[in-house]
Amino acid sequence: MVRAPCCEKMGLKKGPWAPEEDQILISYIQQHGHGNWRALPKQAGLLRCGKSCRLRWTNYLRPDIKRGNFSKEEEETIIKLHELLGNRWSTIAARLPGRTDNEIKNVWHTHLKKKLKNYQNTRQHSITVPNAPSQSQSMKSNFPTDHQQGRIECEPVSPQQSSSEFSSVTEASVLTNNMVIKDEQMDTLAETCPVIDESFWSEDLSAANSSLQSDICSVNDELQLQFPLSPVRENVKEYTFNVDNGMDFWYNLFIRAGGLPELPEF
DNA sequence: AATCGCAGCAACCGCTCCAGA
């Protein structure tokens, strides 16, 4: 379906908003709500398309918009969520009250990408755990075929707000010898973590889930493989998963794909 | 003082999603 650009009609203004336009939009929404964005500009007497109005309102004029620089905590939250979710700016924004997806996206591209390297350098991939859920403390890692036996243990590294879905982001690494990996050791990860079967990469998410479910988790854990993240090293792919055992812990999982040319996205 | 280059940010564009007809 081919749709004409929303501002193609002659007479619709584009570009920066004038203060008068802002005032008209604010007044109208305060009185009537936004309802149908497409109809709004005509009803409000604005020479803008509905899309432009919606963007201006949601990214700039909304009363609950938080102004000013991002705090260190907010930046760290963005970095962590981006690590988990990728470029899902709206999802990330939903976890930062008063911040918009556009703002977060801009901050990411202008500031945080540069900081990320430093951030990653300070992270430690830890794998032993006093407080992790007992069912997860020792998870088998009998990968699908043709691989070595391994074992992972996980430790919550950064407990956050308990109500959050990501209440505790946890680092874990799959290794053959149950060893702690630090970032400087990641270069050797391709040699140390288990090789998995090629079919693992080509299967869809649910198939991968059930594969990991049967091969990694203890009997009563329900594992949900979530987001394939950017490869941390050649042939090593990082996944986020959680173990639905009531504790709401999230883990990162490093898996080596043995010599595969392309790792398809799920 | 003038020019240039870059960073930051607001806004646009094109696409997908999804609800309703």
Added chain:
DNA sequence: CTCTGGAGCGGTTGCTGCGAT
């Protein structure tokens, strides 16, 4: 089930301000 159109999302653009030369 298919089609349509509104809303939302993520990528990109381009303007503006500021510091360096």
